[in-house]
Amino acid sequence: xxxxxxxxxxxxxxxxxxxxxxxxxxxxxxxxxxxxxxxxxxxxxxxxxxxxxxxxxxxxxxxxxxxxxxxxxxxxxxxxxxxxxxxxxxxxxxxxxxxxxxxxxxxxxxxxxxxxxxxxxxxxxxxxxxxxxxxxxxxxxxxxxxxxxxxxxxxxxxxxxxxxxxxxxxxxxxxxxxxxxxxxxxxxxx
Numbered sequence: 675x676x677x678x679x680x681x682x683x684x685x686x687x688x689x690x691x692x693x694x695x696x697x698x699x700x701x702x703x704x705x706x707x708x709x710x711x712x713x714x715x716x717x718x719x720x721x722x723x724x725x726x727x728x729x730x731x732x733x734x735x736x737x738x739x740x741x742x743x744x745x746x747x748x749x750x751x752x753x754x755x756x757x758x759x760x761x762x763x764x765x766x767x768x769x770x771x772x773x774x775x776x777x778x779x780x781x782x783x784x785x786x787x788x789x790x791x792x793x794x795x796x797x798x799x800x801x802x803x804x805x806x807x808x809x810x811x812x813x814x815x816x817x818x819x820x821x822x823x824x825x826x827x828x829x830x831x832x833x834x835x836x837x838x839x840x841x842x843x844x845x846x847x848x849x850x851x852x853x854x855x856x857x858x859x860x861x862x863x864x
Contacts, residue, residue: 692831697824698770704809704821705767709760715808716756721746723804730800733793763805766832777835784839794847798836802829 693701708715721743724731731738736751746752762783769775787793806825810817 691827692773693770693824693827696820697827700821700824701770701828702767704813704817704825705764708809708812709764709767712760712764713753713757715812716760717747717753719801719805719808720752720756720759722808723801726804727797727800730797733791733797759801767828770828776831780832780835781839781842784836785843787836788840788843788845795833795837795840795845799829799833802832805829 724737724740724746725743731740734751734755737746737749740746740749740752762779765779766776769779784795784798787798788795806822806829809825810822
């Protein structure tokens with residue numbers, strides 16, 4: 675069941691410190707293995723996201739009425755969006771050594787989702803939590819605490835940059851419609 679995120683929860687400032695060299699290498703090594711199966715992993719992430727947080731589907735006219743995971747997995751539109759999500763993440767991960775590039779990419783993503791798609795920014799936090807869950811499952815035997823911490827730090831960095839872009843464009847929280855259940859926030863740890 676989905677829970678309502680509190681106003682303070684949404685507005686709370688995320689820590690966005692940069693990753694150390696060791697943390698960047700740990701994230702990039704994990705990502706390289708994950709990205710080798712880009713489309714399938716991306717689809718698995720989005721299907722879990724939509725199954726666990728069905729209110730997120732409201733932003734996707736092509737598959738917002740899909741209920742069954744198998745139907746979602748087979749959707750060409752969902753597969754295409756999964757590839758876009760994975761591609762954006764790949765650009766971020768490949769450029770962790772260049773904070774300006776990371777900031778630029780995430781600003782573009784944030785502004786597009788705020789202005790064009792009208793997506794509540796909390797969904798970025800939720801989606802990044804789902805990504806961490808999938809990584810932890812994929813690498814259950816090879817995801818040591820220091821790598822988990824590096825990914826959690828990256829999650830905070832992504833959310834911080836995205837929400838900064840929302841604020842820059844003057845985002846005002848949208849009023850949820852009566853038929854859309856609000857979303858729950860996943861735990862902050864992997």
